[in-house]
Amino acid sequence: MTTTMTAPAEARDLSASEAARAISTGHLTAEALARSCLDRVASRDRHVEAWAHIDPDQVIADARAADRAGPKGPLYGVPVAFKDIIDARGAPTGFNSPIYPDYHPRSDSAVSALVRLGGGIVMGKVATTEFANMHPGPCRNPLDLERTPGGSSSGSAAAVADRQVPLALGTQTSGSMLRPAAYCGIVGYKPSFGEISRVGVKQQSGSFDTLGLCARTLPDIALLRAVLTRTPHAPLQPADHPPRVRLCRIPEWMDAEEQGRVRVERAANVLADAGCDVDELALPADLFAEWFDVHRRIANFESARNFAFETDQHRDKLSATIYEGRILDGQRTTLDAYVAACRQAEAMRIWLEGAMAEVDCLLTLAAPGEAPLGMATGRPTFNSLWTLLYVPCLSLPYGKGAAGMPLSVQLVGHRFADEALLSAAATVQWILDTEDPS
């Protein structure tokens, strides 16, 4: 299922699973791993600018303490980065906003506490867009510094893709974890809504905010997920049957780049040729045609209220992007429009549950195509629907586009059946990699 285990040149090139195993068995120290990652950060940060806050001395001190204390948890000795809207004790949370320059939470968020409980090390805070909205930060795509890494979990994806850290947490309210993961060529995962604690994450939209995970391998996603859900970690197993896959072209399908669409369609054919039950799932227009607007109404109505303090006390320090695009739009959204959207969203969820009853996963686009040039973070057109529907989703890198940048596919599973999605994805990835190891 995985690629051959040749010893990598640097500890930082290990996956999190490999690193944790090596540290637990004494073949590697947490300090050596930390130093390897920090060396990479030092040489690359001025190009990629993935970090909002990092304290190398603290990281090394934590790594040394981990080495002294001995094995603890499945993430033993592994550094993890946190999107800078997630609190971590000992670091500021900046939100990429000038409003809170000195906010130093005294408490860990639930996820940073759970990472520590699982033996992991908090490596630092990675770049976000302003309050996880659209206004970009300085972070660049490590594969091509002229391009966006995507957003809003920009630094999370960039730092992992660039081997500066093996694991990172982001969030997704629209498309903010899977799209940057896709643009940077790594694995992104948005869990089922409601399974991972949001304590210590600044709330935008209570109905949608979801923690996101990114890593370079699927087993690493499973590992981090176990730690964050505080459930026993079992190594990722492929599914016990070839996945039943449904290609899902959402209404905006033709808005994607042709090369992106072709890649997903090719994946469908490869899976079918390998013996998977592959078919199409069409979303009924009467329910789904306006899904983007449904998502926008709910997200913005709620965000406008949740940002009341910032709006009233720090209006001058909010970007036009967030003030006009999110807050004003939310203030203009009537309660009736919000309620209608909530009901429509629930109807969509019920429909999808029924439609996926005999299906393991949907196959669709994770992003419109390659990461675009420039710093605008791209459109969440291919992500927000799944956030709205509360279902777990993964983006997997799959090939390259005309500009040499990664392309990807997205797999979508059943709510509350994330392990099954990860297993199906492991099988899908194996099939796709075997057919085209590039």
Added chain:
Amino acid sequence: MTDAPERLSALEARTAIDAGRLSATDLLEACLERATSRHKTVRAFVHIDAEGARRAARRLDAGPAGGLLHGLPFCVKDIVDSHDQPTAYGALGGEANVPPWDGAAIALSRRAGAVLLGKTTTTELVYPRLKTTRNPLRPTHTPGGSSSGSAAAVADCQVPFGIGAQTSGSLLRPAAFCGITALKPTFQHIGNAGVRTNTEAFDTLGPMARTVADLALLRAALMGIPYAPVAPESVVRPRIAICRTPYWDRAEPATVAAMARAHDAFAVAGARLVDFELPDEFARLEHAHARISNFESARNYAHEEVRAPDAFSADFMTKRMGPGLAVTMAQFREAMRLVMGCRRWLDRAFVEEGIDAILTPSAAGEAPAGLTNTGTFIFNLIWSDVHTPAVTVPAGEGEGGLPVGVQLVGRMHEDARLLDLAAWAERRLAAQ
């Protein structure tokens, strides 16, 4: 000038301020005086910022009376962040965060011109340690919890309104015990930004006041939506479904009598009352609710578990965290699916059976004696789980002479209609 302005309802005070008969400063001073003189008996507040409140009142008096809540002092359960007053989340000492923002509910109240007097007691985390708030109607009895201080302060006329929160029964039950009214809005209608999470699946903030008409005013401000007064006169022959719940055997005589009184009062006023049976799934909600809350606790409080275990009572650790670690993901999901199924069933039932509101108990009975037992939330948890709006309305007294309420539950998202009906009910019950 108004005598005893602290006794005015929020609407009455707001109208008086608008008409120039009352200033924000005079109202604040009356409330401050009341709160301070009553503190030893009631102990509703963990923190009062008199000078900050005075500055705010002076600023409001210097300008035109614009916002919905212009000049109204209020209190907030101490789980909501305030940038200028401490927030302890009900824990003891420990490494409290001092966030630089107001939670959305405080920010929106202030946007509407309300004056934050102080933060009130919450019993969630220190159960049963340090429950010191007393029922203002009988200080040897609990006011209920966990929104103890807000209920007590409002009932005692220390402030015209307060903000509380409910995960299980923590908003409506104390309101009922203290003889006031409260609204648990539809889940997510009021933003939870800046609120200490208890259980993400259920946590809902809500206003507490002395009249249902006030709840409509407060709801509009807290949601940032246009205000329309309650319209009880628009309620004609409502179809009211009487729901005793699968837990009716735990209803005490005071609750049984209150439900009978409500039945009669509503019937006389022309309501069409029908018995409403919940399917068996709802009986499993008690267990599912505990599973979900405990599962979440073991994750939501991961930081405190490691860094500040002394901040919480031994009870909290043994009754929430410990069991939370024992709940498997499969059990959590099963519980979530059960809750979602109940939610969907109920929404369909409202529509298919043409129900205007469900009538159900607010609490098991009167406020229990003593301070450490805040009462059972058995009659509240269903409505927390299914996310529907719910209001408690005073319904007389029990044999012990303490208040009892009845609860009215509406269809999800139809909070305005529920408030109209609750105002109608309030009148009918007061006329008895």
